[in-house]
Amino acid sequence: MRDVIIIGAGVIGCSIARELAKRELDVLVLERKDDVATGGCTKANTAIVHAGYDAKPGTKKAYYNVRGNPMFDQLAADLEFPFIRNTSLVVAFEGDDLQGLYDLFTRGVKNGVPDMQIIDETTLRKLEPNIGTKARAALRLGTGGIVCPYEMTIALAENAVENGVEFRLLTQVESVRPEDGHWVVKLASGEELKTRIVVNAAGMYSDVFNNMISSHKFEILPRRGEYYMVDKTFKDAFNATIFQLPTDKGKGILVSRTVDGTVLLGPTANDIDDKEDTRTTAAGLAEVLEHASMTWNNIPTRNFIGTFAGIRPRPSNGDFWVGEPDDAPNFFNAAGIESPGLTSAPAIAEDIAKWITERLNAKMKENFNPKRKAIPKFRELSNEERAELIAKDPAYGRIVCRCETVTEGEIREAIRRPLGARNLDAVKRRTRAGMGRCQAGFCTPRVVAILCDELGLDPTEVTKFGGESALLTGRIGNRKED
Amino acid sequence: MREIDVLIIGGGPAGLAAAVAAKKAGIDNLLILEREEHLGGILRQCIHNGFGLQAFGEELTGPEYAQRYIDMVEELKIPYQCETMVLSVSNDKVVTSINPKEGLQQFKAKAIVLAMGCRERPRGALGIPGWRCAGIFSAGTAQRFVNLEGYMPGKKVVILGSGDIGLIMARRMTFEGCEVKACVELMPFSSGLKRNIVQCLDDYNIPLLLNHTVVDIHGKDRVTGVTIAEVDRQTKKPIPGTEQYIECDTLLLSVGLIPENELSVGAGVSLARSTQGPVVDETYQTNVEGIFAAGNVLHVHDLVDFVSEEAARAGEAAAKFVKGSIAKKSDGVPVEEGFGVNGIVPQIIHPELLTEPVKFMFRPRDVYKGARICVDIDGEEVLRGKPHMIMAPGEMASLSVDPELFKKKGDIGKVTVRLEVRA
Numbered sequence: 040m041r042d043v044i045i046i047g048a049g050v051i052g053c054s055i056a057r058e059l060a061k062r063e064l065d066v067l068v069l070e071r072k073d074d075v076a077t078g079g080c081t082k083a084n085t086a087i088v089h090a091g092y093d094a095k096p097g098t099k100k101a102y103y104n105v106r107g108n109p110m111f112d113q114l115a116a117d118l119e120f121p122f123i124r125n126t127s128l129v130v131a132f133e134g135d136d137l138q139g140l141y142d143l144f145t146r147g148v149k150n151g152v153p154d155m156q157i158i159d160e161t162t163l164r165k166l167e168p169n170i171g172t173k174a175r176a177a178l179r180l181g182t183g184g185i186v187c188p189y190e191m192t193i194a195l196a197e198n199a200v201e202n203g204v205e206f207r208l209l210t211q212v213e214s215v216r217p218e219d220g221h222w223v224v225k226l227a228s229g230e231e232l233k234t235r236i237v238v239n240a241a242g243m244y245s246d247v248f249n250n251m252i253s254s255h256k257f258e259i260l261p262r263r264g265e266y267y268m269v270d271k272t273f274k275d276a277f278n279a280t281i282f283q284l285p286t287d288k289g290k291g292i293l294v295s296r297t298v299d300g301t302v303l304l305g306p307t308a309n310d311i312d313d314k315e316d317t318r319t320t321a322a323g324l325a326e327v328l329e330h331a332s333m334t335w336n337n338i339p340t341r342n343f344i345g346t347f348a349g350i351r352p353r354p355s356n357g358d359f360w361v362g363e364p365d366d367a368p369n370f371f372n373a374a375g376i377e378s379p380g381l382t383s384a385p386a387i388a389e390d391i392a393k394w395i396t397e398r399l400n401a402k403m404k405e406n407f408n409p410k411r412k413a414i415p416k417f418r419e420l421s422n423e424e425r426a427e428l429i430a431k432d433p434a435y436g437r438i439v440c441r442c443e444t445v446t447e448g449e450i451r452e453a454i455r456r457p458l459g460a461r462n463l464d465a466v467k468r469r470t471r472a473g474m475g476r477c478q479a480g481f482c483t484p485r486v487v488a489i490l491c492d493e494l495g496l497d498p499t500e501v502t503k504f505g506g507e508s509a510l511l512t513g514r515i516g517n518r519k520e521d
Numbered sequence: 522m523r524e525i526d527v528l529i530i531g532g533g534p535a536g537l538a539a540a541v542a543a544k545k546a547g548i549d550n551l552l553i554l555e556r557e558e559h560l561g562g563i564l565r566q567c568i569h570n571g572f573g574l575q576a577f578g579e580e581l582t583g584p585e586y587a588q589r590y591i592d593m594v595e596e597l598k599i600p601y602q603c604e605t606m607v608l609s610v611s612n613d614k615v616v617t618s619i620n621p622k623e624g625l626q627q628f629k630a631k632a633i634v635l636a637m638g639c640r641e642r643p644r645g646a647l648g649i650p651g652w653r654c655a656g657i658f659s660a661g662t663a664q665r666f667v668n669l670e671g672y673m674p675g676k677k678v679v680i681l682g683s684g685d686i687g688l689i690m691a692r693r694m695t696f697e698g699c700e701v702k703a704c705v706e707l708m709p710f711s712s713g714l715k716r717n718i719v720q721c722l723d724d725y726n727i728p729l730l731l732n733h734t735v736v737d738i739h740g741k742d743r744v745t746g747v748t749i750a751e752v753d754r755q756t757k758k759p760i761p762g763t764e765q766y767i768e769c770d771t772l773l774l775s776v777g778l779i780p781e782n783e784l785s786v787g788a789g790v791s792l793a794r795s796t797q798g799p800v801v802d803e804t805y806q807t808n809v810e811g812i813f814a815a816g817n818v819l820h821v822h823d824l825v826d827f828v829s830e831e832a833a834r835a836g837e838a839a840a841k842f843v844k845g846s847i848a849k850k851s852d853g854v855p856v857e858e859g860f861g862v863n864g865i866v867p868q869i870i871h872p873e874l875l876t877e878p879v880k881f882m883f884r885p886r887d888v889y890k891g892a893r894i895c896v897d898i899d900g901e902e903v904l905r906g907k908p909h910m911i912m913a914p915g916e917m918a919s920l921s922v923d924p925e926l927f928k929k930k931g932d933i934g935k936v937t938v939r940l941e942v943r944a
Contacts, residue, residue, distance in 0.1 A: 267648065344645045508654060
């Protein structure tokens with residue numbers, strides 16, 4: 040019998056796993072994909088640590104957002120994932136009712152958001168010289184930040200493994216049922232696992248598991264957001280994350296640099312039926328451009344490097360589901376965690392872990408190691424550090440991804456780590472190989488070769504992201520076989 | 522820090538020809554830095570023939586063409602380092618590189634020839650909607666898989682864009698038993714060479730759909746098909762109702778090449794918007810004294826033969842610069858792109874220093890019949906070329922101009938190169 044089974048290895052599941060790893064508990068994380076951080080929400084969002092002005096006062100969203108935000112500094116330092124408190128600005132444009140900024144300010148005060156100011160156009164232009172000509176005023180949020188959501192999740196997972204948590208990837212949960220005071224988690228393979236506690240961090244599918252065991256039912260409604268990415272040449276176009284003041288016409292499109300310098304424009308918000316439908320659309324991308332150009336008048340469309348879409352798990356009641364349903368003790372929901380879910384993750388994890396600890400009377404581990412070493416980022420090292428690294432391991436002297444200056448050493452390390460990369464996109468999320476301006480044109484064949492070398496695969500077995508996403512269809516010269 | 526007279530960044534056709542020329546011009550302290558394991562650059566994967574007709578008067582494959590220059594480099598004992606990536610070039614010509622053997626190295630160069638080539642425009646640059654699944658390759662990546670690694674990227678192929686690599690891959694994939702269903706081109710003309718359209722598409726009955734584009738990519742894990750549509754000739758926007766679904770497992774992109782100038786920009790080299798390569802003068806010198814550029818890093822060529830020719834001139838100029846025999850320069854005279862001319866090189870000339878003909882190269886903006894290349898000095902026509910049967914953006918146009926033409930004019934404000942098309 041396990042102590043805890045966590046369903047889902049997104050940012051929520053991994054945050055909880057790492058928090059539970061501090062206790063003397065037998066914890067297992069089940070993930071249906073072949074990597075952590077692969078869901079439509081953790082992998083593809085706006086990567087913002089929100090200040091907390093946006094959520095309605097009194098909601099769980101507001102509570103966890105404002106509590107989660109200040110936890111990022113320590114977490115990022117311990118786990119060595121990229122996090123920058125670059126501040127956020129909510130900008131009002133010509134024709135907007137400036138009262139809207141004051142309303143947000145007031146809401147922020149009610150939510151307990153520190154370090155907010157309303158700034159006039161002159162101050163705004165001093166902070167952000169490239170802001171659109173129609174910008175008139177802004178709400179400045181000193182605690183706003185940016186983070187790499189998948190690197191954060193991978194770091195949490197690696198640290199959890201380091202401290203004794205077990206992960207099973209490619210493991211789909213079919214059902215959860217109560218039995219003699221514990222839970223039985225049935226896998227798609229037919230295998231049944233017993234556990235005292237279940238944590239439902241199944242993201243898009245968290246409604247499915249909750250609704251199996253509780254009469255307090257909810258639905259997760261997929262909402263898609265589409266984005267453009269601009270080459271990192273423009274990383275300094277804006278310092279802060281620039282939101283637009285929400286109006287009756289919409290919530291606005293934001294412009295935000297990422298921790299790696301790429302600039303994101305987006306997201307749209309379209310309700311869709313399919314929880315896996317991460318397609319981009321002509322209409323969605325056009326909408327992003329149209330609205331973002333208010334913030335950034337001359338968007339360098341020649342320097343677009345990519346587009347993507349993420350899916351937000353919008354709960355039907357509009358708020359997070361965190362905690363036990365009263366009719367299903369020892370089943371903990373961390374469900375419906377849409378924005379500001381990334382910001383809220385550390386605080387949600389803290390609460391869930393606390394409740395489980397109390398329930399199971401778990402002791403704190405004495406030898407918990409809170410630190411996780413990041414894969415060396417060659418591109419960010421000094422020349423002295425680079426020389427030293429190559430001297431230690433010549434694989435760091437071989438650049439595989441030119442655009443992002445990623446070395447073979449980093450890629451091998453990404454594959455060798457616990458929960459290591461097993462496909463092209465997993466390597467990309469851990470090292471940035473393929474994320475730059477050529478979008479993997481040059482490095483794909485070389486990353487394939489390294490994956491084969493490390494994992495003993497044939498090139499035809501290498502996938503883009505697992506499943507049926509094989510890159511190559513066979514050897515040359517085999518035309519008769521088709 | 523090691524001192525080098527002429528440092529050449531890139532060991533592809535441009536870098537090799539520049540090195541050979543610099544050595545022949547008397548530079549012994551020179552070095553080629555190449556990021557791949559072997560010299561030869563992208564030619565290594567271009568196993569088709571058609572190279573060298575201009576340079577050697579015979580038809581060679583890409584690797585054969587490269588080998589001619591590699592042999593010269595070996596015979597001339599020109600030093601080179603492979604697997605060596607240049608991380609930065611400073612404004613005062615300090616070059617920092619890494620490789621697994623020597624580790625991190627720094628060189629102080631008297632002259633540098635930039636010869637880093639170009640990269641392919643990715644899907645993201647076009648914003649094609651749809652799934653982000655496996656099976657979407659740039660044509661050059663697919664070419665590497667097939668020709669160097671020996672693996673097939675797919676079986677049923679649609680090609681977007683009609684650049685030369687895409688056309689070559691249409692034929693190559695057909696040879697390997699693939700069904701190449703169509704080559705889809707947004708423009709009303711191909712951006713590839715005429716001979717490639719004929720020999721790679723027409724000969725295999727592969728349709729070239731002009732004024733079309735891909736508007737959707739289907740397939741959650743792997744491409745299962747694409748939707749194409751006709752585009753409005755002016756706005757280039759898809760025309761509703763013209764959508765067609767094509768079943769395929771692979772989409773190859775051949776939608777343009779971008780000179781790789783991140784290092785150049787880091788060194789303070791100014792780029793021209795139309796070529797996306799450095800602004801150079803008649804000696805291929807950039808705005809940074811002692812930094813020269815040649816080949817696809819300067820502007821995207823159609824034939825490698827012209828790359829070699831251009832790079833040889835740049836290498837020789839770099840040698841002259843090191844020996845002090847390039848005189849102190851004036852700001853020079855700007856060369857402007859007139860009607861029908863796109864991506865002119867050089868963008869600056871120094872009439873007072875010209876000793877040999879200036880070779881202007883550019884891409885015609887559109888397809889023109891019977892067009893002449895004309896040169897104006899301060900708005901006055903001084904040269905009128907012979908009419909060309911046909912000019913097209915896929916083929917580089919060039920014109921060599923006698924230096925006397927500029928010298929006898931005295932003070933010149935600007936030079937314009939333009940096309941004249943009979944009405």
